[in-house]
Amino acid sequence: MLSSRALLVRQGRACTRKEHRIPLHFSEFLPYQLGVAATKISRRFAALYRAEAGLTIPEWRGLTHLDHSGPASVCDITARVHLDKGIVSRAATRLEQGGIVSISDHETDRRAVVLYLTDKSRALMQRLRRIADASQAQLLQDLQDDASLLQQALKRIIKEPSA
Amino acid sequence: MLSSRALLVRQGRACTRKEHRIPLHFSEFLPYQLGVAATKISRRFAALYRAEAGLTIPEWRGLTHLDHSGPASVCDITARVHLDKGIVSRAATRLEQGGIVSISDHETDRRAVVLYLTDKSRALMQRLRRIADASQAQLLQDLQDDASLLQQALKRIIKEPSA
DNA sequence: GTACGTTTACTGCAAACGCAACGAATGAGA
DNA sequence: TCTCATTCGTTGCGTTTGCAGTAAACGTAC
Numbered sequence: 559m560l561s562s563r564a565l566l567v568r569q570g571r572a573c574t575r576k577e578h579r580i581p582l583h584f585s586e587f588l589p590y591q592l593g594v595a596a597t598k599i600s601r602r603f604a605a606l607y608r609a610e611a612g613l614t615i616p617e618w619r620g621l622t623h624l625d626h627s628g629p630a631s632v633c634d635i636t637a638r639v640h641l642d643k644g645i646v647s648r649a650a651t652r653l654e655q656g657g658i659v660s661i662s663d664h665e666t667d668r669r670a671v672v673l674y675l676t677d678k679s680r681a682l683m684q685r686l687r688r689i690a691d692a693s694q695a696q697l698l699q700d701l702q703d704d705a706s707l708l709q710q711a712l713k714r715i716i717k718e719p720s721a
Numbered sequence: 722m723l724s725s726r727a728l729l730v731r732q733g734r735a736c737t738r739k740e741h742r743i744p745l746h747f748s749e750f751l752p753y754q755l756g757v758a759a760t761k762i763s764r765r766f767a768a769l770y771r772a773e774a775g776l777t778i779p780e781w782r783g784l785t786h787l788d789h790s791g792p793a794s795v796c797d798i799t800a801r802v803h804l805d806k807g808i809v810s811r812a813a814t815r816l817e818q819g820g821i822v823s824i825s826d827h828e829t830d831r832r833a834v835v836l837y838l839t840d841k842s843r844a845l846m847q848r849l850r851r852i853a854d855a856s857q858a859q860l861l862q863d864l865q866d867d868a869s870l871l872q873q874a875l876k877r878i879i880k881e882p883s884a
Numbered sequence: 885g886t887a888c889g890t891t892t893a894c895t896g897c898a899a900a901c902g903c904a905a906c907g908a909a910t911g912a913g914a
Numbered sequence: 915t916c917t918c919a920t921t922c923g924t925t926g927c928g929t930t931t932g933c934a935g936t937a938a939a940c941g942t943a944c
Contacts, residue, residue: 572794572796572797572827572829572830572832572833572921572922573794573796573797573800573833573921573922583785583789584782584785584786584801584802585876585879586872587853587857588762588857588860588861588868588871588872588875589762589763589765589766589857589860590782590802591872591875591876591879592755592758592759592762592763592875593759593762593763593778594803594875594879595755595759595875595878595879596755596756596758596759596760597759597803598878598879598881599751599752599755599756599878600752600755600756602752603752614930615756616930619747619753622746622747623747626746626747631736631892631893632892632893632894633736633891633892633893634736637736638747639747639753640757640760642931642932642933643892643893643894644893644894644895644931644932644933644934645930645931645932646893647893647894647895648894648895648930650893651894664892667891667892667939667940668892668938668939668940669891669892669893669938669939669940670736670891670892670893670939671892671893690750694750694751694752697751697752698751700877700881701874701877701878704870704873704874704877705751705874707867707870707871707874708751708870708871708874708875709749709751709754710867711864711867711868711870711871712751712754712755712757712758712871713748713754714863714864714867715758715761715762715864716748716754716757716758716761718761718863736891736892777900779900794922794923795922795923795924796921796922796923805901805902805903806922806923806924807901807902807903807904807923807924807925808900808901808902809923810922810923810924810925811900811924811925813923814924827922830909830910830921830922831908831909831910831922832908832909832910832921832922832923833909833921833922833923834922834923
């Protein structure tokens, strides 16, 4: 027993539209909006880093932290840039193999390691920082007045306890 | 040759802080904010659907579209809810095995299939809709005045051509 | 000094994802 | 009618992800 609506769909073209037109009920659902927007922006920036230096997003996040705050342990990076410790560990391995970071033992804690940028990578980060800043500026310009409030709301979500 | 900063990190505790305190430069970077916020909210809602009905997010997105717009093809769903066709296809298979949707042939296009809710799942969706609405209401309340502007900005990002 | 819980980093594994290739079906155009 | 490009859905494959488990080092309490 099918509704008349169902019959409409069953006839004519199988796929009604090609554009990614999002139905109303979805366009008002915040988790959906957030997910789609984040994926979109994330892809754009990931492509940038990959094209420029063959970096993944976790790699880039860790490097940025090192670049800005100086040498740090895996645990440090994990806590600061919202990444799983396994992901940071693997990223560190790849980056060391690529000569982007150096890893040495911690002075006083023999469990820990210390990651730090090489001279080679300091120049790389300078270039990447410029690119990231420019891309973000473009993004903010597209968003115009909404930008600052968007960031304010996102910060609130991030800081929110959890539940 | 290490900077004095490096020496500081190399001594004392390996992991300086335990809280997820995000360094300033990151907290201002939009793609980062967006990613972290989306992951956080997405996890929260995913846990909700899983606990309530054992549904994944792709499954839930597809079902919601079916629930709201009536029977649709895989391609339809793909276009409307921002999912890869492979993901939609697999979700459809799982949902059919679970008796949540029925799949039949398209009337006029023999390549296509038509997914539609079963009576059983219509009741399920009603319950899920209530839960999702309540959770979103809670979220919007937490965000207070920022909410509408957040949504406005996200919509702009989503609609934005691409570059 | 010894025992025990915690921290640090690494690794293994299952699940999910994105992409591309494929076969079947379609339909537009010669 | 006969191509041939396109569309629809499925499947396979490599990568990434998140989580749990492991071993070593640490440090606190006794």
